[in-house]
Amino acid sequence: MRSKQVKACSIAAERANDIIKAMLEQPTLKTARLILRPLRLSDARDLQRLAGDRAIAATTCNIPHPYEDGMAENFITNCAIAFQKGEMVNFAVTLAADGTLVGGIGLTIARENSRAEMGYWIGKPYWNRRYATEAASAVLKYDFETLNLNRIFASHFENNPASGRVMQKIGMKREGILRKHILKWGEYLDLEQYGMLKREYLRI
């Protein structure tokens, strides 16, 4: 019994070490058309313009609306702090061709459970070009291969099937539904849950 506990503790410590090592410096992830890099304060204006669109706040929990002056700068600063603490990794999604900021994607990490929650948005002018799918695939790879986490999960509101498609396209499994879990702008909404385990990722 005791040796099982010791083994479990040493696996947990090993996993935590992997994450800490991987999080000393935030990497830049490259895909065919995108570069996912750490946010910079110089992104603040574009971030406010794109994430400030009502359509982005409408299907997300944590993006404010209206997106007031100073909020983007605060967010960018907080991302850097959360990364240093090993709690979050946020990437600016930019076009490899010319560096244009088109969206954001991030992981909220629960080290004690070796899992992360993924969240993303793409600016409305850039929807339906498969940028979210491309960015989410790269972050999945980072989650399992660099951070060495055991699980990644994501959820979307019932009125956001496009996000559900992204989760399906990257190979996540639908795990269930939390009924009327979200109160968004006066309306109760179901929350669809998706997830993937490392062992499933390795089989893809």
Ligand SMILES: CC(C)(COP(=O)(O)OP(=O)(O)OC[C@H]1O[C@@H](n2cnc3c(N)ncnc32)[C@H](O)[C@@H]1OP(=O)(O)O)[C@@H](O)C(=O)NCCC(=O)NCCS
């Ligand atoms: C959800 C979001 C990230 C998708 O970004 P995107 O870059 O347009 O996504 P992709 O192009 O990679 O994939 C979208 C898929 O949804 C499909 N789609 C778009 N609108 C749809 C709709 N109303 N119903 C069903 N599917 C839809 C597209 O056809 C595409 O699928 P396909 O490649 O099989 O054709 C983007 O709409 C967004 O930022 N929305 C606001 C913020 C948000 O909801 N974030 C996610 C929170 S969970």
